Amino acid sequence: MKSFAVESDGENQVIDVTEEVQKAISAADVSDGVATVFVVGSTAAITTMEFEPGLVKDFPAMLGRVAPKSGVEYEHQRRWHDGNGHSHVKASLVGPSLSIPFVDGELVLGEWQQVVLVEFDIRARSREVVVQLMGE
Amino acid sequence: MKSFAVESDGENQVIDVTEEVQKAISAADVSDGVATVFVVGSTAAITTMEFEPGLVKDFPAMLGRVAPKSGVEYEHQRRWHDGNGHSHVKASLVGPSLSIPFVDGELVLGEWQQVVLVEFDIRARSREVVVQLMGE
Amino acid sequence: MKSFAVESDGENQVIDVTEEVQKAISAADVSDGVATVFVVGSTAAITTMEFEPGLVKDFPAMLGRVAPKSGVEYEHQRRWHDGNGHSHVKASLVGPSLSIPFVDGELVLGEWQQVVLVEFDIRARSREVVVQLMGE
Numbered sequence: 194m195k196s197f198a199v200e201s202d203g204e205n206q207v208i209d210v211t212e213e214v215q216k217a218i219s220a221a222d223v224s225d226g227v228a229t230v231f232v233v234g235s236t237a238a239i240t241t242m243e244f245e246p247g248l249v250k251d252f253p254a255m256l257g258r259v260a261p262k263s264g265v266e267y268e269h270q271r272r273w274h275d276g277n278g279h280s281h282v283k284a285s286l287v288g289p290s291l292s293i294p295f296v297d298g299e300l301v302l303g304e305w306q307q308v309v310l311v312e313f314d315i316r317a318r319s320r321e322v323v324v325q326l327m328g329e
Numbered sequence: 330m331k332s333f334a335v336e337s338d339g340e341n342q343v344i345d346v347t348e349e350v351q352k353a354i355s356a357a358d359v360s361d362g363v364a365t366v367f368v369v370g371s372t373a374a375i376t377t378m379e380f381e382p383g384l385v386k387d388f389p390a391m392l393g394r395v396a397p398k399s400g401v402e403y404e405h406q407r408r409w410h411d412g413n414g415h416s417h418v419k420a421s422l423v424g425p426s427l428s429i430p431f432v433d434g435e436l437v438l439g440e441w442q443q444v445v446l447v448e449f450d451i452r453a454r455s456r457e458v459v460v461q462l463m464g465e
Numbered sequence: 466m467k468s469f470a471v472e473s474d475g476e477n478q479v480i481d482v483t484e485e486v487q488k489a490i491s492a493a494d495v496s497d498g499v500a501t502v503f504v505v506g507s508t509a510a511i512t513t514m515e516f517e518p519g520l521v522k523d524f525p526a527m528l529g530r531v532a533p534k535s536g537v538e539y540e541h542q543r544r545w546h547d548g549n550g551h552s553h554v555k556a557s558l559v560g561p562s563l564s565i566p567f568v569d570g571e572l573v574l575g576e577w578q579q580v581v582l583v584e585f586d587i588r589a590r591s592r593e594v595v596v597q598l599m600g601e
Contacts, residue, residue: 229428229429242554242556246544270383281379282387285376291560292363327464365566371515408518414520418527
């Protein structure tokens with residue numbers, strides 16, 4: 194198991210972690226298999242996107258329409274008063290895990306397809322991302 | 330392959346299955362690898378969340394805004410008249426599968442991060458959850 | 466690693482790829498494990514659904530409400546003018562990857578649960594789908 198830390202600045206930041214995942218493969222004695230990328234915690238998520246300045250705004254904006262920070266009453270808020278009910282439901286929707294095949298030591302991503310961590314919590318967080326490699 | 334049954338009470342129930350997944354790992358002769366958790370069927374889903382009484386309402390509520398039970402005409406309904414078009418699209422959106430690394434025989438989940446099955450069908454169902462362990 | 470090509474007709478087409486994934490398993494010398502199905506690129510996604518003429522319309526329709534083609538200003542559009550900002554965010558939401566256990570050489574899918582590729586781009590595309598098999 195490999196893992197690395199990601200320091201987020203706060204809500205809706207999208208962070209490109211492709212290089213860290215690729216490094217984990219390069220450092221291991223495997224050439225063909227699957228990399229499972231998993232973020233520990235319930236207010237962040239992992240997916241892929243074209244990592245460019247427009248989409249890193251558009252993706253959180255879409256999720257903000259689905260689970261707005263204000264204008265919806267969250268039961269989580271009524272019980273815990275921590276202001277991040279919308280963060281939790283977005284993280285569960287996108288999901289904490291992504292499995293990506295690699296071949297000849299390289300992730301099979303498209304040219305404009307990066308692996309990203311999306312921070313949904315309402316403050317800066319230190320995130321642990323686990324990369325588990327299966328293969329040979 | 331391991332599998333276990335989950336009996337749901339009906340629409341929008343969120344069920345914590347973490348212990349069953351962890352048991353499958355503990356019962357197997359593996360310490361490091363990936364557990365793939367998969368729900369069989371097209372009207373339920375698997376994800377992670379902080380399993381607490383607020384969020385188990387907030388998550389289905391969000392999805393109910395995305396795919397309302399009434400007020401939207403579903404083509405599935407026009408053809409099959411089984412009343413669960415909204416259940417199907419929500420299940421496809423969240424997804425039936427989750428891959429979670431484990432290390433030293435323990436899932437690498439956060440303290441407030443549980444593996445959950447979400448029932449979207451409009452009636453109680455008996456669900457089969459498959460846990461496939463890869464590792465050594 | 467196995468891969469196959471899928472030719473899509475354009476936006477919102479849902480294509481059943483179950484048989485191709487199953488064929489990859491049957492052609493390999495494995496009976497028990499996990500198939501990771503991954504679409505290369507950032508404007509298509511992989512999930513499961515009951516593949517029937519109603520839901521193949523309902524699922525894209527739901528996503529069109531979440532990320533409409535018009536009526537929302539996408540930052541991607543302001544920068545790149547390629548008309549597919551909505552395609553990108555929907556692909557990131559559904560996700561490019563799916564891990565499905567197989568047992569005795571057969572995917573553990575439900576009877577009405579197929580593996581599908583969803584095309585979100587605004588034109589016909591040739592897609593590469595990678596199937597990575599782990600198991601024995």
